[in-house]
Amino acid sequence: MCKKGNAELCQEFNEFLQQIASNDMEKTMQKLDITTQQAFEDFCKREFPGKRYKWTPDYCFVQAGTHLKDNLHYEFWNGHLHLHIEGENWRGIRNYLAWKAPFGKMEAHDWGRINCDWMLKKNIHTEKDMFDAFLEIRDIMEHHILNYEATLNVAQVATPQNIIEGLHSEILTVEDLLGKPLFIPHYQRPYRWEEKNVGQLLWDIQINWMTNKSRYRIGSVILHDNGDMLDIVDGQQRITTILLILAACKKSVSRFSLKYNHSGSFLHIESNLKYIKDWLEENIQPNNLYAFTDYLLKKCEFVMIVVKDRSEAFQMFDSQNGRGKELEAYNLLKAYHIRAMEQNSREEKIKCDQRWEDATQYDATPLIPDDDNIDILKQIFDEQLYRSRRWSRGHAAGKFSKKRIDEFKGFTIDKNHPTIYPYQNPQLLQYLTAKFYHNTLEGTIATSNRFEYGDSDNIDPFVNINQTIVNGKSFFDYIETYVELYKQLFLNLGSFQLSEFKRFYYGYCLNYECNDNKAETERKSPFAHIPKGGATRIGDGYLRELYKSLILVLFDKFGEKGLNRYYKILYRLIYMTRLEYHQVRYRTVDELPLKSLGDCFAILCQAKDLTDLRKLERQMLSNLNNLEIKYDKIENKVTSFIIHGDYGK
Numbered sequence: 097m098c099k100k101g102n103a104e105l106c107q108e109f110n111e112f113l114q115q116i117a118s119n120d121m122e123k124t125m126q127k128l129d130i131t132t133q134q135a136f137e138d139f140c141k142r143e144f145p146g147k148r149y150k151w152t153p154d155y156c157f158v159q160a161g162t163h164l165k166d167n168l169h170y171e172f173w174n175g176h177l178h179l180h181i182e183g184e185n186w187r188g189i190r191n192y193l194a195w196k197a198p199f200g201k202m203e204a205h206d207w208g209r210i211n212c213d214w215m216l217k218k219n220i221h222t223e224k225d226m227f228d229a230f231l232e233i234r235d236i237m238e239h240h241i242l243n244y245e246a247t248l249n250v251a252q253v254a255t256p257q258n259i260i261e262g263l264h265s266e267i268l269t270v271e272d273l274l275g276k277p278l279f280i281p282h283y284q285r286p287y288r289w290e291e292k293n294v295g296q297l298l299w300d301i302q303i304n305w306m307t308n309k310s311r312y313r314i315g316s317v318i319l320h321d322n323g324d325m326l327d328i329v330d331g332q333q334r335i336t337t338i339l340l341i342l343a344a345c346k347k348s349v350s351r352f353s354l355k356y357n358h359s360g361s362f363l364h365i366e367s368n369l370k371y372i373k374d375w376l377e378e379n380i381q382p383n384n385l386y387a388f389t390d391y392l393l394k395k396c397e398f399v400m401i402v403v404k405d406r407s408e409a410f411q412m413f414d415s416q417n418g419r420g421k422e423l424e425a426y427n428l429l430k431a432y433h434i435r436a437m438e439q440n441s442r443e444e445k446i447k448c449d450q451r452w453e454d455a456t457q458y459d460a461t462p463l464i465p466d467d468d469n470i471d472i473l474k475q476i477f478d479e480q481l482y483r484s485r486r487w488s489r490g491h492a493a494g495k496f497s498k499k500r501i502d503e504f505k506g507f508t509i510d511k512n513h514p515t516i517y518p519y520q521n522p523q524l525l526q527y528l529t530a531k532f533y534h535n536t537l538e539g540t541i542a543t544s545n546r547f548e549y550g551d552s553d554n555i556d557p558f559v560n561i562n563q564t565i566v567n568g569k570s571f572f573d574y575i576e577t578y579v580e581l582y583k584q585l586f587l588n589l590g591s592f593q594l595s596e597f598k599r600f601y602y603g604y605c606l607n608y609e610c611n612d613n614k615a616e617t618e619r620k621s622p623f624a625h626i627p628k629g630g631a632t633r634i635g636d637g638y639l640r641e642l643y644k645s646l647i648l649v650l651f652d653k654f655g656e657k658g659l660n661r662y663y664k665i666l667y668r669l670i671y672m673t674r675l676e677y678h679q680v681r682y683r684t685v686d687e688l689p690l691k692s693l694g695d696c697f698a699i700l701c702q703a704k705d706l707t708d709l710r711k712l713e714r715q716m717l718s719n720l721n722n723l724e725i726k727y728d729k730i731e732n733k734v735t736s737f738i739i740h741g742d743y744g745k
Contacts, residue, residue: 128153128172131223139227144234158230161241164189168241170233175220177229178205179237181212185446187453191427192244199236239265239401243316246399264402270338271393273317273400278354279325280332286358287336291371292502294337298375301341305391307512314338316399326402338392340365344372345389425498426477429571432505436567439510448572455579460587460625470587472579477504479641480648481561481578487689487697488562488649494686506565523564530558546581546655547593554580561652562701578648585651586644589624594656597663604667604734605640606631611729630730635680642685643670649700658706662713664741669693669716672738675725692719 133151140149140158147159148166157171160179167183179202181190186209194211197204207213216233220226242265268276297314304312317331328335336354356362380388430452437445457469482503483493494500509515509527533543543557551557556577565571584591589598602624610630630636646666651659673680673688689697694715703709720739736742 163245177216179214270396281327287361289333312396319402321404433571484645488701508567548656608731638685678727
């Protein structure tokens with residue numbers, strides 16, 4: 097506050113501030129002097145009816161989609177058009193768009209958070225440029241946004257408020273959709289759904305029909321308005337399968353017929369039609385067939401998205417068919433199991449999503465700023481969980497991919513999904529026991545812990561690696577358990593738990609030398625969990641992942657007691673392969689558990705107590721007797737321990 101004696105000085109200071117503000121406003125206005133507030137508002141009312149919008153001298157925006165309101169918007173700022181993701185509940189749409197990227201004319205930036213800004217790669221100089229850019233970014237992104245929102249069961253009924261030029265979305269029943277003049281354009285790929293895809297769709301329809309759901313949202317279809325016909329841009333696989341289901345139900349489909357352009361389509365059509373007939377005979381009583389068909393036609397729905405611009409249709413086709421950046425396989429599982437949480441609250445779904453995302457960005461060194469985070473989910477799915485489950489059943493593992501995610505799909509337990517096969521009863525009992533324990537008995541009845549000094553709260557005592565998967569929240573609890581175990585065993589090497597094992601793991605798996613010019617002599621990062629020296633070789637990495645998988649299975653079943661008894665034996669059993677091969681390849685390591693290691697995973701899984709694990713020690717001694725050392729360039733301490741077991745000398 098100015099004192100009376102400083103009135104003149106205050107006046108000069110206020111005038112100075114006003115001048116600064118005026119200059120800043122003039123600079124700011126240059127960004128939007130290509131248009132006026134009135135012109136922008138008229139444009140939004142005409143092209144984005146019913147959507148929120150805002151104009152300021154510095155920027156202007158209009159709402160995108162409906163679910164996040166104006167926290168998701170198209171914004172003109174700093175000479176470019178952006179899609180900004182703001183506010184709460186941002187992860188879902190961020191991850192979905194990252195999955196669908198790239199978009200050709202768009203590029204991702206950070207906007208408070210990673211990939212929360214998508215910018216149109218187009219310079220804007222005039223009002224027409226700006227308005228055209230708003231329409232262009234809408235045509236590129238809006239159908240993806242609507243597609244995502246359809247998975248959330250967000251109502252997007254076609255009304256005057258959301259019918260826009262060039263893009264139209266509407267919810268239609270299967271019967272109404274099939275009544276449209278649908279056409280398969282020449283650029284479409286053949287119909288190639290496999291039996292597992294068809295079976296999943298049939299199962300989803302049956303469950304919703306049996307539980308009297310008022311509607312079931314199958315998904316979305318993208319159509320290009322080609323005048324007399326609607327070209328199917330995305331959705332051919334589902335539409336064709338539905339036609340086959342109707343044909344198998346002896347429902348006349350003459351008016352729904354489509355023409356296919358690839359001979360390969362007919363092989364899958366013939367095969368899947370037979371599969372559907374067999375499935376219906378097995379799962380639907382003849383007197384219920386009409387009711388099932390009627391539900392499919394009148395209660396099952398699609399979100400139909402129609403575009404008029406042919407070039408945008410091709411762009412959509414490209415992005416929908418995976419020619420850009422692919423979503424990690426494990427994230428497909430997240431979406432699948434979130435959908436299975438029908439009986440869970442919104443808060444529980446959000447919590448599961450947050451736990452999942454946190455595991456993809458784990459900070460293993462919180463005291464060291466600006467280091468890279470670790471994607472633990474990718475690690476454990478790719479290396480420990482998928483391969484261990486396969487090896488335990490005596491199967492070759494191979495690499496985890498989107499084609500193999502069925503390994504982590506099981507069955508749902510809730511009031512709308514009764515168990516239908518006897519094998520599900522043990523998992524049902526386990527599920528109910530765990531739920532009752534956590535709600536009633538925890539703290540009164542002790543369970544066996546994996547860690548000697550007690551497990552952390554996010555380790556579920558009722559899960560095991562090889563269990564049948566229970567869909568929904570139980571799956572997220574299962575995954576979180578192994579995320580936590582992975583942290584404690586292989587990342588938090590400075591903790592007091594399992595200190596002897598961790599010193600061994602660091603010295604014999606992460607830090608040893610070799611006489612190999614391909615090996616790194618220095619660690620790239622100063623963190624304990626990063627390999628250095630000979631451990632940086634690719635083949636050594638393959639062996640290390642196999643060792644970690646066995647350690648995790650051993651610890652999962654027998655806890656610290658089992659780990660302390662057998663971690664050295666497992667190391668010698670696995671790492672003697674390093675002495676037998678000049679190059680250790682992925683395929684070599686993939687075959688080890690089923691060949692020279694004597695079904696070690698099956699031995700662990702079938703063991704009733706630690707005495708049963710003596711088979712592992714006998715296998716190790718047998719392999720040592722037959723060992724032919726062909727490559728001895730690794731550090732003497734490692735070689736000596738593998739051969740003699742003289743750890744610590």
